Amino acid sequence: MADLGQIILLAAFLIALFGAGAAIVGGRRGGAAEFVVSARHSVFALASLLLLASALLVTAFLRHDFSIEYVYNHSNRDMSKALVGAAFYGGMEGSLLYWATVLGLLGMAATIALWRARSAIAQTLLPHFIAVLLGVEAFFTLLLTFVARPFAPLAGPVPFDGRGINPLLRDWGMLIHPPMLLAGYVSWTIPFCLAVAALLSGRVDNAWLPLVRRWTIWAWAVLGFGNLLGAWWAYHVLGWGGYWGWDPVENVAIMPWLTGTAFLHSIQIQERRGTLKVWNMALVILTFCLSIFGTFIVRSGVLQSVHSFAESAIGPYYLAFLTIVTVGSVALLFLRMPALRADRDLDSLLSREAAFLLNNLLFLAVTFAIFWGTIYPLIAEATQGLRVSVGPPYFQRVNGPLLLAVVALMGIGPLLPWRRASRRQLRRAFLPPLAAAAALTAALAVAGLRQPPAVVGVFTCLFVAATIVAEFYQGARARRHGAGEGYGAALWGLLRRNGRRYGGYVIHLGIVAIALGVIGSQVYQTERSVTLAPGQTAQVGRYTVQFDGHRTYTDADRRVEEGVLTIRDGERVLGQMLPSRSFYRGFEDQGTTSVAIRTTPLEDLYIVLTGWDADGASFLLAVNPLVVWLWIGGVVVLFGTVFAMWPRPVPRPATVREREPARGEAVAYGD
Amino acid sequence: MGGWGAGALLLALLLALCSFVLLAPASARADALDDQVRAISKELRCPVCDGETVADSNATVSVQMRGVIRQKLEAGESREQIIQHFVDLYGISILAEPPARGFTLGVWVAPVVALLVGLVVVGIVLRGWHRGGEPARVPVATGAAPALATDDDERLERELARFRSGGAR
Numbered sequence: 143m144a145d146l147g148q149i150i151l152l153a154a155f156l157i158a159l160f161g162a163g164a165a166i167v168g169g170r171r172g173g174a175a176e177f178v179v180s181a182r183h184s185v186f187a188l189a190s191l192l193l194l195a196s197a198l199l200v201t202a203f204l205r206h207d208f209s210i211e212y213v214y215n216h217s218n219r220d221m222s223k224a225l226v227g228a229a230f231y232g233g234m235e236g237s238l239l240y241w242a243t244v245l246g247l248l249g250m251a252a253t254i255a256l257w258r259a260r261s262a263i264a265q266t267l268l269p270h271f272i273a274v275l276l277g278v279e280a281f282f283t284l285l286l287t288f289v290a291r292p293f294a295p296l297a298g299p300v301p302f303d304g305r306g307i308n309p310l311l312r313d314w315g316m317l318i319h320p321p322m323l324l325a326g327y328v329s330w331t332i333p334f335c336l337a338v339a340a341l342l343s344g345r346v347d348n349a350w351l352p353l354v355r356r357w358t359i360w361a362w363a364v365l366g367f368g369n370l371l372g373a374w375w376a377y378h379v380l381g382w383g384g385y386w387g388w389d390p391v392e393n394v395a396i397m398p399w400l401t402g403t404a405f406l407h408s409i410q411i412q413e414r415r416g417t418l419k420v421w422n423m424a425l426v427i428l429t430f431c432l433s434i435f436g437t438f439i440v441r442s443g444v445l446q447s448v449h450s451f452a453e454s455a456i457g458p459y460y461l462a463f464l465t466i467v468t469v470g471s472v473a474l475l476f477l478r479m480p481a482l483r484a485d486r487d488l489d490s491l492l493s494r495e496a497a498f499l500l501n502n503l504l505f506l507a508v509t510f511a512i513f514w515g516t517i518y519p520l521i522a523e524a525t526q527g528l529r530v531s532v533g534p535p536y537f538q539r540v541n542g543p544l545l546l547a548v549v550a551l552m553g554i555g556p557l558l559p560w561r562r563a564s565r566r567q568l569r570r571a572f573l574p575p576l577a578a579a580a581a582l583t584a585a586l587a588v589a590g591l592r593q594p595p596a597v598v599g600v601f602t603c604l605f606v607a608a609t610i611v612a613e614f615y616q617g618a619r620a621r622r623h624g625a626g627e628g629y630g631a632a633l634w635g636l637l638r639r640n641g642r643r644y645g646g647y648v649i650h651l652g653i654v655a656i657a658l659g660v661i662g663s664q665v666y667q668t669e670r671s672v673t674l675a676p677g678q679t680a681q682v683g684r685y686t687v688q689f690d691g692h693r694t695y696t697d698a699d700r701r702v703e704e705g706v707l708t709i710r711d712g713e714r715v716l717g718q719m720l721p722s723r724s725f726y727r728g729f730e731d732q733g734t735t736s737v738a739i740r741t742t743p744l745e746d747l748y749i750v751l752t753g754w755d756a757d758g759a760s761f762l763l764a765v766n767p768l769v770v771w772l773w774i775g776g777v778v779v780l781f782g783t784v785f786a787m788w789p790r791p792v793p794r795p796a797t798v799r800e801r802e803p804a805r806g807e808a809v810a811y812g813d
Numbered sequence: 814m815g816g817w818g819a820g821a822l823l824l825a826l827l828l829a830l831c832s833f834v835l836l837a838p839a840s841a842r843a844d845a846l847d848d849q850v851r852a853i854s855k856e857l858r859c860p861v862c863d864g865e866t867v868a869d870s871n872a873t874v875s876v877q878m879r880g881v882i883r884q885k886l887e888a889g890e891s892r893e894q895i896i897q898h899f900v901d902l903y904g905i906s907i908l909a910e911p912p913a914r915g916f917t918l919g920v921w922v923a924p925v926v927a928l929l930v931g932l933v934v935v936g937i938v939l940r941g942w943h944r945g946g947e948p949a950r951v952p953v954a955t956g957a958a959p960a961l962a963t964d965d966d967e968r969l970e971r972e973l974a975r976f977r978s979g980g981a982r
Contacts, residue, residue: 753871
């Protein structure tokens with residue numbers, strides 16, 4: 143089976159090369175259409191081969207085929223079936239295969255969409271798109287075939303059992319967070335390939351934007367959700383009381399999301415006003431490069447230890463790829479610069495365009511601050527021989543205000559009309575939400591909201607929420623008047639017919655919920671570490687925590703140490719909480735935490751068992767206000783994304799007949 | 814050009830908002846001994862882990878360091894003295910937050926400089942667009958103007974505008 147896998151991957155590599163070549167030949171002026179057909183078939187063949195290879199690897203895992211080194215290194219017989227299957231992407235080789243496979247499938251979907259869209263621009267871009275896509279795939283299949291081989295056989299006799307997986311990853315979060323995050327990285331390849339295709343073909347006007355729009359929202363949502371799942375996992379499994387630690391790996395995962403968010407907004411200026419063409423190209427290229435950079439950092443270990451860089455077999459390849467992509471795209475961008483002139487000018491600094499520009503600037507500033515803080519230890523060591531660390535306080539202090547400004551813009555932007563705003567318009571638009579937010583904040587201040595950063599943050603969030611509610615209200619009233627619908631039907635109609643706009647507002651609402659969760663938990667977190675003898679109590683927030691005792695039990699594959707705690711609010715018993723630590727067979731020196739969390743809409747009581755002996759046990763007790771709103775906000779964002787991507791009802795043909803083929807296609811195949 | 818004045822004012826307000834949060838104290842003061850230990854250990858990086866602070870890590874050395882912090886606090890040492898003790902032992906790499914002086918000042922300054930440079934660039938770009946030629950006066954209704962704006966959006970905008978100006982009741 144191992145041989146078969148290797149042969150399939152080699153075939154995939156050759157097909158990627160062949161298809162890229164055919165696409166290049168077919169894409170030249172006057173190129174024969176047969177070559178483009180060949181290239182298209184290569185995309186399909188490649189996706190099928192990669193899917194087959196992935197299926198083979200998963201099968202090898204499920205059959206415990208320890209003659210394959212990768213299977214031996216990343217699974218054992220104790221693990222549940224689901225976890226063994228997930229171990230497929232638990233290591234470098236497997237995650238590369240996963241990368242290539244997902245890209246193969248997404249690339250196939252995008253190719254079909256372009257091919258079926260009979261518009262001229264789609265046909266022009268198709269061969270160039272395939273050439274870039276298969277070029278990227280050639281790189282990954284090259285790695286899979288020669289460098290990081292998932293089907294490499296294990297030297298020596300086949301052992302009875304494998305080495306198992308890192309106990310931290312033995313959680314169902316492992317089943318969804320890493321593949322989601324990786325899929326997010328991968329998804330940005332499609333907008334990148336479309337952008338480079340536009341540059342290559344010379345069709346750099348605004349025509350490629352409708353083709354990229356939905357892929358952008360898709361990639362943005364998947365990467366964002368991957369990050370949020372990571373936060374959820376950290377909060378529930380890692381047990382340090384937080385959800386985001388500004389760890390290098392987290393930092394590189396959020397960077398492409400930030401630049402992608404900037405891109406998502408700035409293409410709207412180009413669609414509306416025809417400006418920022420160069421900028422948008424640069425943004426999508428940057429986003430893709432950061433995605434590659436992210437996978438590179440995560441997999442090469444370059445940031446944890448500078449010295450492992452030279453030893454890592456895959457690092458230099460990634461670096462070379464990253465260099466080629468960056469230099470190539472930038473050179474291409476410069477080459478096309480004359481064609482990328484703006485169509486028209488900006489009218490006023492006080493317009494939605496300007497707000498979008500400021501949004502871009504802020505997102506890039508946050509990205510830069512994160513990038514800088516992440517690589518600064520490398521610079522310091524390389525230039526000064528100085529070992530420094532840049533930890534969470536730096537990132538919080540620098541990014542906190544910038545992100546708050548981003549949130550504020552979310553309220554300001556939609557209130558500003560395109561082109562220019564008059565004073566009267568501004569007063570009408572800004573006064574009601576500002577007044578509502580001020581009144582609510584004042585009420586909260588009376589109720590005890592006193593910390594200055596929280597007051598400013600909450601006020602900003604409420605202002606944004608008020609503007610969104612007002613937008614929905616006005617839109618629904620307009621529809622109600624126009625179409626005679628009830629409010630419910632009018633709201634539905636807004637989301638359904640203007641999904642891009644109102645789905646966007648729903649997403650903003652979700653982001654506000656997340657922002658409130660961050661503000662609450664950052665400013666008002668209460669933490670204590672306590673050591674308790676049986677029967678003793680400790681107070682944290684309004685909760686009284688009583689340590690009843692400590693018990694040990696063994697499962698099939700682990701030993702569990704558990705603390706039993708009774709929680710009271712005053713005299714009222716709220717229930718028991720059971721924080722524990724597990725020690726898996728084969729990893730006895732590496733305990734994994736199981737946090738006990740009691741969630742209410744206002745706050746989480748968060749308890750971690752940190753140590754124990756014959757006399758008692760020690761705990762981290764924390765009250766984390768509003769954390770649940772992070773997860774609720776995430777669901778709201780997802781909901782809004784669905785509406786933003788959902789095909790709108792086919793418009794009345796009388797007004798759009800000349801554009802219908804392209805539109806119909808986008809509707810059916812998701813751009 | 815009221816748009817520019819008001820826009821600048823809005824920008825200034827945003828910046829003020831930023832700086833206000835930047836300068837505000839990071840968190841409330843801790844009083845109980847446990848909480849003091851935790852506050853100090855949050856400023857120190859676990860020497861053997863990847864990106865965890867002493868407060869969050871359960872590595873043996875972090876547990877020991879928390880013990881040392883507790884002893885020193887009980888002996889009456891100040892926060893600064895305790896942190897200096899660990900800096901003397903491990904060097905400044907033990908600090909979770911790089912000090913804003915010497916070489917590590919760069920880590921703090923660069924993002925601020927980048928933001929300011931970005932603001933200037935955006936300003937110049939905007940001015941250039943604004944001056945460059947006639948302001949666009951293409952009526953939206955010709956269909957030529959907004960390259961790809963969708964009809965529904967346009968209609969909605971129009972209806973909303975009509976509605977807001979009181980045309981619809």
